[in-house]
Amino acid sequence: MSNRPPKAIITDQAGAIQNAVEIVFAESRYRWCLWHIIKKIPEKFGRYTAYEDIKIDLGNVVYNSLTIEEFESAWKNMLDQYNLHDNEWLQELYTNRQRWVPAYVKDSFWAGMSTTQRSESMNSFFDGFVNSKTTLRQFVRQYENALQDKVEKENIADFQSFKSTIPCITHYDIEKQFQSAYTNSKFQEFQIELTKKMYCYSTFIKKEGPIEVYQVTEDMKIGERRKDVVYNILLNEEEFEVKCSCRCFEFRGILCRHVICLITQKRLKEVPSNYIIERWKKECKKEA
Template sequence: MEEVCLNSEPVFDMVDEYEGEGDCSAVEHDDETGSKHSKKEPPLPTIGLEFDSFDEAYDYYNIYAKEQGFGIRVSNSWFRTKKKERYRAKLSCSSAGFKKKSEANNPRPETRTGCPAMVVIRLVDSKRWRIVEVELEHNHQVSPQIKRFYKSHKKMILAARKARPPAEPVTEIHTIKLYRTAAMDAVSNGFSNVSEREGIHQPDHSKHLELKEGDAYAVYNFFCRMKLTNPNFFYLMDFDDDSWLKNVFWADARSRAAYGYFSDTVAIDTTCLTSKYELPLISFVGVNHHGQSVLLGCGFLGHKSVEYFVWIFRAWLKCMLGHQPQVIVTDQCKPLQIAVSEVFPKARHCFCLWYIMQRVPEKLGGLRGFEEIKRQLNKAVYNSLKIIEFETSWTEMIKKHGLGDNKWLQTLYEERKQWVPVYLKDTFFSGMIPIRENESLNAFFDGYVHKHTSFKEFVDKYDLALYRKHLKEATADVQSKNSSFELKTRCNFEVQLSKAYTKEIFDKFQSEVEGMYSCFNTRQVTANGPIVTYIVKERVEIEGNEKEACFERS
């Protein structure tokens, strides 16, 4: 393809009104008096910002230049030879480059300074123009207070006047559309585009993301970079009617691909919200073929309410093409429970046992006989193999310590089928949730997020966190591929599974196989359809050695 470079500066017609969508906002100027009505500062040019046409891109940069105090021109254009179609252009400061030397007796003085400020726009998908290069720094003084009228600004005003219907009374006020995405519209004002005119309802700031200086651009630039380098990157931003940012969700290509393999059980981690971190992070986490945590999406939540949870759940579900998980694990937050039942009605909703047990000292630590209460609670939760055993142990604990009026324990008991292991034997957790007393659980971003982590700091660490997780997975892949497993039995199924499982999963399987050898004297008790119940005796030195086991016929 031959590239032709032409130096030119187009003149574009502008209209008073434009029937656009919510990603455009109007700016009114009084060019004779210099006053402005309903003014919104244009956002800084950012890589990734797109426009519907070349004209819109030019108008946007021209308006931005006028507000900053400099003029622009099209310094370079590239055309496809056969179609004579422009596909790339460079919009530069009017002081860019230098004029050719004149042989006239009294040449005009040089006014250009070789200014590097510019944007490069390119046609993508044969229909939209995208900013692909940006340079904001000038090598000369620019200031909005300098009342200089540049050629590009004059053309903009004349075009607007020409487009005004002749029947309208003469007036110097005209409307120019400022083309921007909703995200950039908010970013340009620190995510706070709220009119200060009297009579306008002031929004509730407690229900928006509280971004500090630099956070807004860091987040948006992170999305732009990811979108350009990661074609299957997905993100959504949720704004209110005043362009305040409420929620954000994103998932990279690797997370979307991983969900196709590891969608059985998904944990929704809201630790940052529960612990009231400055960063309102919510993470969707699964488990991979090595038993390692794998990220399936992230988000920032502006408020812990049903509405906000529903939005981010639907955003995640849309990202995953509507494929719902079989099991969802969360904490006990009531708005979270309602949102899960609304968005994921077919999924089994469970509570994380580890999080509940971690709250025992906080909820019961001030009670007399706390250590004994804790011991009995642990026994009821972790050692009960039958539902009747749990019910008996729980009742004894409540009566012995007079805990019948304890609201927290009442809530736990009412929701016992969603967190007590004995009620969840038929639920597949993929090994994600600790169900033994000595097991612990680490958040996916553990070590990268603390109480005062900012948005900017998090997006800067995001790539590093994922890189280390991916490296850990790749290392485990290599180890599994090169490992030779020592078989514990002569059973054919052990040989078969040693070829199918990864090293970590096969080790867990072998521990169950070893446990099988301590069992003897199995006796069938009942058969109810596909469910067969056996009594199994086990050689272990604990209280009682008979256990009931239920199996489903294949």
């Protein structure tokens, strides 16, 4: 890391780790692994008569609250509905809500990560290099071998991004812009958002100086139900600054379907370079 601290750290919910991170990486944004929290729901509420309803509602409160205000209101309603005000586990989670609730953390860049669970990728990373009988000394040596193998695979993927081109699925100029700039894997992520824009439509609300305010309504399918979800977008077209209440770009580094919907509707041909993340570019050089 060239003696630079990480900008963001995700760990399990552990006091000792938290204390160490806050001392050693005081300037890093620290959060808890959301997967580790959610997986405890059966343990904490499995004996409740309304367990299934609590599990569904808690998930909705956590994942579907777009803003802090929405989360606060939905959390209070959930506690009232199921009489959970005295639940110590929920009390601790609420006290530390800024460390795990998406509405509180999605304003920072996390490269789309919200959990530490990468078991499949870690297994594949060490596959063929270490096993249960590997000694600590052997592990250090094999770790270097595994790391070198990973670098070589990334170099091959980078070469493929230059050698082969994933075809565009629309005639929009911005898709061609991202096709030219991004690696194949990141361009495919952009294409997913581009495809999902078909479920969105934008409405002009008002203009405040150079800022135009829009609402983008997305027809979402949640389980077997369909639901209209409204997102707010602020656009300064002169300087091209755009912010969506979903905070997808801030969180993942990929323009969201709501912004893409607005851009294509306004027939804008390209986005400024600050909306094309350097780390996702084909020509980005990684240090081995």
